[in-house]
Amino acid sequence: MKVWLYRSRRVPLRALALAVAVCATLTACGGTAARAGKPVVLTTFTVLADIARNVAGEHLAVESITKVGAEIHGYEPTPGDIRTAAKADLILDNGLNLEAWFAQFVDDVRVEHVVVSDGITPIPIGEDAYQGKPNPHAWMSPLNVQTYVDNMVRAFEKLDPAHAADFRANATAYKAELQRVHTDLTTTLSVLPPNERALVTCEGAFSYLARDAGLTEKYIWAVNAEQQATPQQIASTIEFVRADRVPAVFCESTVSDAPMQRVVEATGTRFGGTLYVDSLSEADGPVPTYLDLLRHDATTISTALTGRKP
Incomplete structure (x- = not known):
């Protein structure tokens, strides 16, 4: 499955826009998390969702577009995904060209959007059709994910200022765990x-x-x-x-x-x-x-x- 070149069946933007309009009229589209009154944070895949939950704690409802076990590179979005995006208060994605499939409708929903890899120096892929393009797998470095966490903290503080201190405390504890994994691996x-x-x-x-x-x-x-x-x-x-x-x-x-x-x-x-x-x-x-x-x-x-x- 490809990261930058796709042959997936695209959902027409007009149909996606219609899905948003329909969703706005249905209370079921709100979801359990939204009914609980918490701001909803949507991520593009499960790894980002878990990192975000550790930073958010109990204050935000974090959901993932893709499910566990999914191959993220060639994911084919559905009309249901636009309904999920429409109810979110914040969307987090990895960037580095990983989720090109998400770009077809993320610009059509009025939701704040943050790229969590911002600030990371990308490593280029050096061969074949991908030569010179960034390797998108920056989350496989515990050191890089500490930058992901910092970007999430800033986004969450803006979304929910009342719990900014909790987000920072959660981030500090989580970054210590990330550093421990890195240290243990390099030492071994x-x-x-x-x-x-x-x-x-x-x-x-x-x-x-x-x-x-x-x-x-x-x-x-x-x-x-x-x-x-x-x-x-x-x-x-x-x-x-x-x-x-x-x-x-x-x-x-x-x-x-x-x-x-x-x-x-x-x-x-x-x-x-x-x-x-x-x-x-x-x-x-x-x-x-x-x-x-x-x-x-x-x-x-x-x-x-x-x-x-x-």
Whole structure:
């Protein structure tokens, strides 16, 4: 599925505008959260929603357009999404070209809109059709998400000034947890020799995490796409793993790991496990919160690369 080029079926803007008008006449469109009297914050995917809930605490109702397990890149919005957007008081999106699908109707609703990645220096994607475009996965860095949190605090203070002190206190505590994940990961990986400090994945979704953890990144494809990995992409990855004697490789939860298993078969390296990027899991799953996602990925990566159990 593509980030910048889409073949999805677009919902006509006229139809979306009609949906907004219909929604305004139906009390059901208000939703449980709105009836509770709290300002409604809408995010584009579940990771942002969980981060926002930690900052908002009990004062705001935070909802996500996409559901758990969804592949965020190629999401196809529905008329129901415009109804959800119309009732929100604030919309948060990641930016960096991640949610191009959302742009088709976000400008047609009179709702405050904040890009939470503002202030982050993007890492460009350096190959194929995406060359020079920003890698959108900035949330995979615990350090970057501290900037996300600061942007949310400013937006929430404007939305609900009476609870500004609570938003700031929540943010301080949450940023400390983010810093702890970063510190634990970098400390664990510091024992690796230079050639083994490599993060090999299916998608290039870990550029920011790899940079912050001092890892060399290698991936089969740059962005999740509809076509399978090419022989050239797999061959390049095999060559990298062999040359650097990379001890383990990984793949993401929303795509097939079959191409990476071919790398494993060709090189004799280990498959280190499944990593989570674009979505949280259900409450009883492995990554029900963003901090769980970070800790899961950090533990999976460090255990596989060092051979040491946490």
